Amino acid sequence: MSEWNDRSKTKYVGQRVTRVEGPLKVSGRAKYTYDIQLPDMLYGAILGSPHAAAQVKSVDISEAERMPGVKAVHVVAGPGTNLRHQGQDVAAVAATTEQQARDALRAIRVEYEVRPHRVITQVASQDPERMEPFPALSDEAQTALRAADATIEGSYSVPVRIHTCLETHGCVVRWDGDDRFTMWCSTQAVHGVRGGMAQNQGVPAGNVRVICEHMGGGFGSKLGPGSEFAVCAALAKKAKAPVKLMRDRHTEQLTTGNGPDAHARVRAGARKDGKLAVIAADCFGTSGYSAQWGMPFPYVYRAETRAVRSRPVRTNCGSDAPLRAPMHPQACAITEQVVDELAYALGMDPLELRLANTDGVRKQQFELGAKLFGWEKRNPKPGSDGGRFRRGMGVGTSAWGGGGGPGSRVELTIHRDATIEVKLGTQDLGTGTRTYVASIVAEDLGVDISQVRAMIGDSDFGYSGASGGSTTTASVAPAVKTASLEARRQLFEKAAEMVGQPAEELDARDGKVFVSSDPSKSITFAEVCSRLGVAGIVANGTFDASLQQGGVAGVQFAEVEVDMWTGRVRPIRVLAVHDCGYWMNRLTTESQIIGGVIQGIGMALLEERKMDENTGRCLNPDLEQYKLPGPWEMPEIVPHLFETHQKVAGIGEPPVIPTAGAIANAVFHASGLRIRHLPITPRKLLEAMDERV
Amino acid sequence: MSEEKKPELSRRQFLKSVGAAAAVATVGGAAGLHKGHPETVGSPASVTPQGVGERTVSLNVNGEVHRLLLEPRMTLLDAIRDRLGLTGSKRVCDRGTCGACTVYLDGKPIYACLKLAVDCEGHKVETVESLAPDGKLNAVQQAFVNHDSLQCGFCTPGFVMCVNHLLKTNKSPSLADIKNACSGNVCRCGTYTRIFEAAESAAKAMREGA
Numbered sequence: 001m002s003e004w005n006d007r008s009k010t011k012y013v014g015q016r017v018t019r020v021e022g023p024l025k026v027s028g029r030a031k032y033t034y035d036i037q038l039p040d041m042l043y044g045a046i047l048g049s050p051h052a053a054a055q056v057k058s059v060d061i062s063e064a065e066r067m068p069g070v071k072a073v074h075v076v077a078g079p080g081t082n083l084r085h086q087g088q089d090v091a092a093v094a095a096t097t098e099q100q101a102r103d104a105l106r107a108i109r110v111e112y113e114v115r116p117h118r119v120i121t122q123v124a125s126q127d128p129e130r131m132e133p134f135p136a137l138s139d140e141a142q143t144a145l146r147a148a149d150a151t152i153e154g155s156y157s158v159p160v161r162i163h164t165c166l167e168t169h170g171c172v173v174r175w176d177g178d179d180r181f182t183m184w185c186s187t188q189a190v191h192g193v194r195g196g197m198a199q200n201q202g203v204p205a206g207n208v209r210v211i212c213e214h215m216g217g218g219f220g221s222k223l224g225p226g227s228e229f230a231v232c233a234a235l236a237k238k239a240k241a242p243v244k245l246m247r248d249r250h251t252e253q254l255t256t257g258n259g260p261d262a263h264a265r266v267r268a269g270a271r272k273d274g275k276l277a278v279i280a281a282d283c284f285g286t287s288g289y290s291a292q293w294g295m296p297f298p299y300v301y302r303a304e305t306r307a308v309r310s311r312p313v314r315t316n317c318g319s320d321a322p323l324r325a326p327m328h329p330q331a332c333a334i335t336e337q338v339v340d341e342l343a344y345a346l347g348m349d350p351l352e353l354r355l356a357n358t359d360g361v362r363k364q365q366f367e368l369g370a371k372l373f374g375w376e377k378r379n380p381k382p383g384s385d386g387g388r389f390r391r392g393m394g395v396g397t398s399a400w401g402g403g404g405g406p407g408s409r410v411e412l413t414i415h416r417d418a419t420i421e422v423k424l425g426t427q428d429l430g431t432g433t434r435t436y437v438a439s440i441v442a443e444d445l446g447v448d449i450s451q452v453r454a455m456i457g458d459s460d461f462g463y464s465g466a467s468g469g470s471t472t473t474a475s476v477a478p479a480v481k482t483a484s485l486e487a488r489r490q491l492f493e494k495a496a497e498m499v500g501q502p503a504e505e506l507d508a509r510d511g512k513v514f515v516s517s518d519p520s521k522s523i524t525f526a527e528v529c530s531r532l533g534v535a536g537i538v539a540n541g542t543f544d545a546s547l548q549q550g551g552v553a554g555v556q557f558a559e560v561e562v563d564m565w566t567g568r569v570r571p572i573r574v575l576a577v578h579d580c581g582y583w584m585n586r587l588t589t590e591s592q593i594i595g596g597v598i599q600g601i602g603m604a605l606l607e608e609r610k611m612d613e614n615t616g617r618c619l620n621p622d623l624e625q626y627k628l629p630g631p632w633e634m635p636e637i638v639p640h641l642f643e644t645h646q647k648v649a650g651i652g653e654p655p656v657i658p659t660a661g662a663i664a665n666a667v668f669h670a671s672g673l674r675i676r677h678l679p680i681t682p683r684k685l686l687e688a689m690d691e692r693v
Numbered sequence: 694m695s696e697e698k699k700p701e702l703s704r705r706q707f708l709k710s711v712g713a714a715a716a717v718a719t720v721g722g723a724a725g726l727h728k729g730h731p732e733t734v735g736s737p738a739s740v741t742p743q744g745v746g747e748r749t750v751s752l753n754v755n756g757e758v759h760r761l762l763l764e765p766r767m768t769l770l771d772a773i774r775d776r777l778g779l780t781g782s783k784r785v786c787d788r789g790t791c792g793a794c795t796v797y798l799d800g801k802p803i804y805a806c807l808k809l810a811v812d813c814e815g816h817k818v819e820t821v822e823s824l825a826p827d828g829k830l831n832a833v834q835q836a837f838v839n840h841d842s843l844q845c846g847f848c849t850p851g852f853v854m855c856v857n858h859l860l861k862t863n864k865s866p867s868l869a870d871i872k873n874a875c876s877g878n879v880c881r882c883g884t885y886t887r888i889f890e891a892a893e894s895a896a897k898a899m900r901e902g903a
């Protein structure tokens with residue numbers, strides 16, 4: 001049973017510590033997978049299916065094999081293979097230059113037998129063979145709806161969104177023998193990839209080394225070995241040379257995962273006191289061909305009577321992948337609009353209704369947020385601003401696990417030269433892992449953070465789990481802390497002999513080990529180290545459950561301005577109050593929250609994968625037509641770290657959840673127009689205005 | 694080497710040929726819409742690549758002149774990344790929408806993915822690596838670190854280059870000026886507001902001569 005340091009006394013832990021790899025990243029010296037260059041390295045490229053549904057009849061690679069520079073051609077989808085979506089891997093080439101590889105792709109002749117497809121969820125869901133009829137409401141639900149003081153009914157939706165990691169999926173594979181290879185890859189799980197690749201290449205796990213020093217975004221789409229990893233390994237083996245295969249933007253958008261859409265036909269009722277009486281809904285969405293889909297609906301708020309059905313719809317689209325809080329933002333956006341509508345139907349303040357349906361931390365957060373945000377200044381009547389530019393406020397909430405789990409193994413070494421290295425096989429997605437690893441150790445050993453080298457992103461280091469579910473910090477930090485305390489104990493034992501005081505009475509700070517009660521009795525850290533044996537001090541750390549705790553709540557308030565002439569929505573400010581437990585680094589924790597809000601703005605106003613039912617193709621597998629938020633969409637974003645306990649919790653996912661719902665509600669409050677289908681585009685707002693006239 | 698080798702292939706011809714190849718590919722694809730008919734996608738005859746065959750190009754990058762053997766169709770971005778090993782400029786969209794590949798050409802920011810390396814002969818190219826040649830960060834880079842204006846960091850070099858250029862030409866930029874300067878760049882992790890903060894504080898530091 002350990003405890004975290006008292007933050008009122010710390011130098012690093014819990015303070016605003018700039019990223020240790022910041023200088024590398026701002027100067028372009030950080031090496032990502034995309035940047036790896038090896039001697040004699042070849043470039044790989046993948047040919048994707050042009051069809052949403054087809055069977056491969058034949059693949060002729062003879063022409064491609066004779067193209068200049070080509071060293072290997074690999075067929076992924078041989079004759080007879082059924083292709084389920086556009087972009088699915090068909091064949092791949094490795095050549096001396098990337099251009100030559102791409103040239104050779106065009107020389108591969110594939111015969112396809114094109115099959116019928118379905119790519120739009122609503123269309124597929126109406127296909128009698130793929131859809132069950134809407135379930136009749138149970139007697140109980142009907143009675144509850146009749147008994148409610150206010151009811152609403154509506155269809156809501158959130159479209160498919162694409163992760164759009166700036167560094168595309170890909171890797172570099174170098175075989176170091178027949179049954180042994182090293183790979184550099186952009187991944188959220190170096191150990192997971194090692195296991196997966198060993199299996200799919202049929203080699204012992206110990207013969208695979210996976211390295212990921214820096215990675216350019218994952219958001220859930222890089223949790224396992226992507227199909228391009230195995231393709232790259234096959235090419236490298238065939239060509240007898242290292243191969244770099246990074247997906248191009250087009251197949252990246254088509255094949256490496258997406259966040260599923262969500263559609264819901266909802267009927268809901270509330271009582272006069274604001275309590276949710278009943279929610280009945282038919283929910284559906286697509287995760288591609290796999291037909292696994294579900295969402296936690298209604299989100300957070302509980303109704304006395306719940307009659308909700310979820311059904312997956314199979315489409316010929318790329319498979320989904322967890323996207324930052326899988327299915328939570330969707331469920332939240334829909335639920336938050338439903339409860340908002342109920343509040344207006346009751347003539348009640350939307351915040352009041354939420355307070356009537358929440359308790360504990362979340363309720364405190366709503367109350368605090370309302371005060372900080374100035375909710376009371378809000379005119380209760382929607383669209384009341386008049387004039388061209390109208391402002392409105394909205395609110396939403398989130399719930400997440402974010403606790404840690406066992407498994408991480410940390411190895412810490414204090415060297416005789418007073419430098420320290422900490423090794424573990426986790427990875428940094430941009431959350432600041434290295435920085436808190438170094439902070440924890442520097443704090444406990446009382447040294448400067450620059451003396452600590454945090455080494456991660458290598459499967460040759462001790463096991464650590466995948467970075468998903470906002471579990472990394474809560475899994476890694478406790479293990480580092482355990483190692484750090486053990487190293488401190490050994491250090492003090494050594495120092496005790498030197499200062500002639502018992503180890504229990506020592507403390508460490510500013511490069512000194514000193515007697516707590518009499519700091520003048522001290523010895524420098526460097527001096528203690530110089531007396532160590534060649535092995536230095538070695539300490540190992542494993543998970544300590546008492547240092548972490550999951551279960552976090554959050555609320556966000558948004559203010560927007562709607563241009564009633566153009567239908568354009570401008571986010572003005574967002575206040576994000578999130579339960580962060582005991583944060584490791586105030587600066588990077590705030591950055592996580594800000595980033596979540598910004599992605600939520602994309603979901604509210606811009607992002608949507610567009611499919612064409614006729615051709616079965618995606619219309620925007622690029623960065624031009626798949627709209628990401630940019631500088632001009634930015635509101636003022638205020639992260640508020642809400643402290644509930646002194647244990648570490650994850651914060652990667654929660655802040656992306658409430659934003660879209662809060663913005664949608666703010667748009668309604670500003671304009672009086674309820675846009676139930678995200679994203680809220682100018683066109684939808686203008687159409688809604690037309691309908692109202 | 695291809696028969697098509699034409700040392701003085703102009704940029705216009707090159708682009709025309711790329712357009713033609715793209716058009717062929719599209720038609721080939723559309724043929725597949727007649728469901729149930731087998732089709733062949735991309736035959737070498739219909740898409741003979743243009744701009745192949747290496748030639749010598751001198752590139753002045755970060756004050757050093759490099760003589761490189763490269764194909765005329767190679768972009769400046771690929772040349773500096775793959776040939777010179779300057780991988781600070783990132784390839785994200787490879788077609789002029791994200792700004793991650795931003796470099797200076799004769800002092801002005803451009804998308805290196807939209808420029809052919811051959812067209813940069815006789816011009817001065819500067820990459821993000823030129824901002825901290827001896828490892829000491831400049832004011833803009835330091836402000837990015839201080840304000841945590843980066844997460845995964847993949848977009849960061851591009852933003853650093855944009856903000857750095859802005860502050861060279863505008864000592865006291867407004868928030869709108871900063872947004873404008875950054876509007877050709879994309880960050881997926883969501884660091885924009887902290888980039889604005891960094892730009893403001895770097896401008897201040899530079900005015901104060903820090």
Ligand code: FES
Nearest residue numbers: 787789791792806
């Ligand atoms: S890579 Fe050049 S603009 Fe995106």
Ligand code: FES
Nearest residue numbers: 845846880881882
């Ligand atoms: S920091 Fe990751 S894309 Fe900008």
